[in-house]
Amino acid sequence: MQELVNRAGELLADGSVARVLGWKAGDLSYNPEPAYFENAEALEQFVYNGFCGANLSKYMIEASKLEGKTLVFLKPCDTYSFSQLLKEHRVDRDKAWIIGVGCHGKLDIERIREQGIKGIELVQEEEDSLKIQTLYGEKELPYQSVMLERCYVCKGKEHRIYDELIGESKETDTGERFAGVAEVEAMSPEEKFAFFQRELSKCIRCNACRNVCPACSCRKCVFDSNKFDSAQKVNVDSFEEKMFHIIRAFHVAGRCTDCGECSRVCPQGIPLHLFNRKFIKDINELYGTFQAGEDLETKGPLTNFTFEDAEPGIVAERG
Amino acid sequence: MSYGKSQTEEIKEISGVNPYKCMKCGKCSATCPSFDEMDIKPHQFVSYVLNDDAESLVNSKSLWKCLSCFACVERCPRDVKPGKLIDGARQVVVRQRGADYLVPEEIPECLDPELPQQLLVSAFRRYRR
Amino acid sequence: MSIEAKTEFKPKIVAFCCNWCSYAGADLAGSSRLGYPADVKIIRVPCSCRVNPMFILRAFEKGADGVIICGCHPGDCHYSTGNYYARRRMTLLFSMLDYLGIEQGRTRVEWVSAAEGVKFSTTMNEFVEKVTSLGENIRLGDLRCRS
């Protein structure tokens, strides 16, 4: 971490960048938050630890409008989002100084709590384990057991776009990316319906998923405009929460890098990535493997076609 | 049996034939193997039905000369099916007489060397239930 | 459940037809007097690629029991490529609806050319039959209004 702070200090000092976009300590030890740093003094607040899951790419949309370059720290998976935004002309490459940071997988406080650990005061990261100081004494957990869902299905620790790299990474993908989707797919229609009904009825339309999503970066969301007579701040009826999530997933289909931020930030714990990943799975199966943000050239699957594409009837044929 | 329904209506109903579809091309008569035996020719059946003259039809020789080979049904370009019409007329007669239209005892009387065997068999199948 | 006798279920069906092929196909079905149930109401769109998933979900939200999208046959699009985009969009959307446990039979895409009045009519008859057999659309409507 100190290496990052030092380098940021250097770049600020020599005027290469006008500001630094990173993470600063939050009010609790496990909730650092995205922040701008404009001088060395401010950088004292900088942190980079296992809880810095937040993907900073989206902030670069606004940062691109500011004077001068912005130094941004991007984890490997964040760079997919950045290059997707670049492909969509949403960020300005010339306004960004990208330092690719290493990643050992990011931690999920909810999983830690699920282990029965309460009253958390401080989390210390060791090589392969976590030492957790709580009101009830010190607890230890294997690091790999309490990561964010997305880290178990990590796309790889290679940065897609950067100016320089700092820090080592560690592979963490031990899971099956589409297992969750396949599990739902295997259900009967009644079970599927009940499953999503249960999950989506928790939605409070706080829009956290939308606000954090680097693909959901419209200046004004359709659900906030009158373009479809669909402006809504809360769900008028029980259908609208489904409508919102289906349309949100559809709008980011072919553009979603599967960064998993939506699920991370959902205060209700809805596994929102199951929507996006369903589209990714279908796209991969029907139109060939595609990873949004992997490069700047490949046409997105929904702005592309082949003459031999499957007919919509395939949905029924697949059963 | 016919509660206010005319015989021609009954024939139309039984046969399911719409006589108005006929364009009087004569294909049925041209095809008919029993043509010479008939007093009312196949292409004329339609006219009798249209003119509401079921009586002549029911009393005609033709009714019983039709072999039900259905060549006319097969070939009719307008899907009118005169053979079905004849069949319908026969049904009307049969229904009037009940089950005793054809009694085995009468058979020897009806026999003549020209009579096709097929007709006898089909007659029994049709008129004795 | 209501206690009064249930009247025969008549589905509400929205059909989006592209102006160039399917709408003309529907016209041909009409001028050929090839009937299909009155439950089908057609909305004219320039091309199947004009059909936004929002429209489909909106229809279901407002009480539709089935939505069908008809366009030119692939390769015959008046705008040359529109139906190819529509095909991908609808495939993915239908797959998502299926994933959410919505009956597959409620959505359909059919390519109907201007010459296919017969196909239009048979397609609509089939679709209405299918949707009728599925009954009222409960899963995509507003659950709170129903008992």
Next chain:
Amino acid sequence: MSRVQRIGVFVCHCGSNIAATVDVTKVAEMARLEQGVVHAEEYQYMCSEAGQAKIAEAIKEKDLTGIVVCSCSPRMHETTFRNAVERAGINPYMVEIANIREHCSWIHKNKAEGTEKAIILAKAAIAKVNLNAPLKPGESRVTKRALVIGGGIAGIQTALDIAEAGYKVDIVEKTPSIGGRMSQLDKTFPTLDCSACILTPKMVEASAHENIRIFTYSEVEQVSGFVGDFTVDIRKKARSVDMDKCTGCGVCSEKCPAKKNASEFNRGLGNRSAIYTPFAQAIPNVPVIDRENCIKFKTGKCGVCSKVCQAGAVDYEQQDEIITEKYGAIVAATGFDTIKLDDFDEYAYSQSKDVITSLELERVMNAAGPTAGHLERLSDGKAPRNIVFIQCVGSRDCTNRGKPYCSKICCMYTAKHAMLIRDKYPDVKVTVFYIDVRTPGKNFDEFYRRAVEDYGVNYVKGQVGKVAPQPDGSLMVQGVDMLDNKQIRMEADMVVLATAIEPEAGVRKIATMLTASIDNNNFLTEAHPKLRPVESPTAGVFLSGVCQGPKDIPETVAQAGAAAVKAIGLLAKNKLLTNPCTATTDELLCNGCSACENVCPYGAITYEDREVNDHGIREVRRIAAVNNALCQGCGACTVTCPSGAMDLQGFSNRQIIAEVDAICR
């Protein structure tokens, strides 16, 4: 955004077409209750002058801003009503049509159901008009060149007329020569002039005309674009003979060892070599190699034609060539063929060589035909003594064996055949079995009567039930004489079948490429059966000849001229008004993400950096800009745009949603 509308609703009875199954009064009544509606009325024929006057009157009296007409398909009268309201002073795009005829009254039998649906369709149209905005059409260019598909008499005449008017025109003909069916005919009714004598000069004229290009042995492969600006790919099939070098000497065909190939031109009654010109007067007079039957192509050995060709024109390596050309107008003149007789086994067509179709008889009677014009039996070459003609073979047949329509030309050509035979061979007995003799037309009935009265042709009212080949080679014909009420059994040695005609096999594919409508019998549909008989409903596509319906030569030539005039009328324009229903960007919502640009098939979307004022925030943004001259209004961009910044005028998101809501309400 949209001001409050004052909508008038006009419900058409269409005589009884709508009124019989839709309670039009109720529709008008219910429409009156809808938002924005200030006027509703019904009338017998809304499209009539009186109907249109009613609309104009209501616009004046009630200061209407939007119009809903509940009537037939908008494909039929949308333009009529748009023009009518424009004359009355409101923007033509403030009209919406509720299609309560094709989509309602014609398909529903139950009046209550029909009425209910008509009301819903009206409500949907009203909901849409509430959100309509005035639109102004743009302009598009017209390519001053026409394409004629088919090189028969219809195509030739159309091309000549267009060329004479001073416009460039290309003919695409799939066979090796232009000429079509007419070139196969011997004599033409009712004047009995020789078909080749009147056709050949036209063929020559077409080929020599400076404004006409002829692509023979070529097919239309792909059509894109729209009225005034079509782009067409033409596949020039490999002829294997260099058109520029060939002198048409004919030595190659003479020397070709593969001689036993059925001649298409002679309907399979004679043979041709593998390298051949279909007939002596063929244009171009350049042979083509039938690669399937050529020994060189089959085995790699031979090459005789190449060796004997003085001009060195034979080219075995020639490849198909794709020519891409732009056209302002396209005329379909694809013609016809006779139906297959596989299902008519009662006529013994497949069993006996002496049972032939009328088109085959044309070849037999023709001096250049397989029998050099001698009337003889194809089985044994003997002169026939008794010939029976059978009319309506497969015509007027509503079973799946035949065609429900009248082929129209058979009565006349049969009279012609009968007359010619009786004239040339007075000893031959000719009997014609007919259902009806239909001879409307100038000098047509006189012609038929002449066959009977002057030439003694025996016309028998009735049909033939059976043609049975006899062991002695004769044919037993069993028919009926309905007037004598007798079944006739007669011996014949030749039977000629007046076989039904049907549109050429490839027409469906062509119709599809042109997005032109086609009916259940594969005839191309006209835009209006009475008033626009030579136009297809697809703008810029015109119909010439039998592809639109059965017709004889004079009618075909007349229609070909009419189609040409329509095409000329289009080509004469320098600009066409374009559809104003184009895409627009809401600059405050546009993300500048390029998704729309990626799906636009016309390259109509570009991006520009534009300063916007977003509620006080002034900044330069990358924003999509639509070129209205290029945009065709498909709407692909509107769906790919996640923010809804891209919308389609005339079919906006809110309009369609309003329709959805009205239907599902």
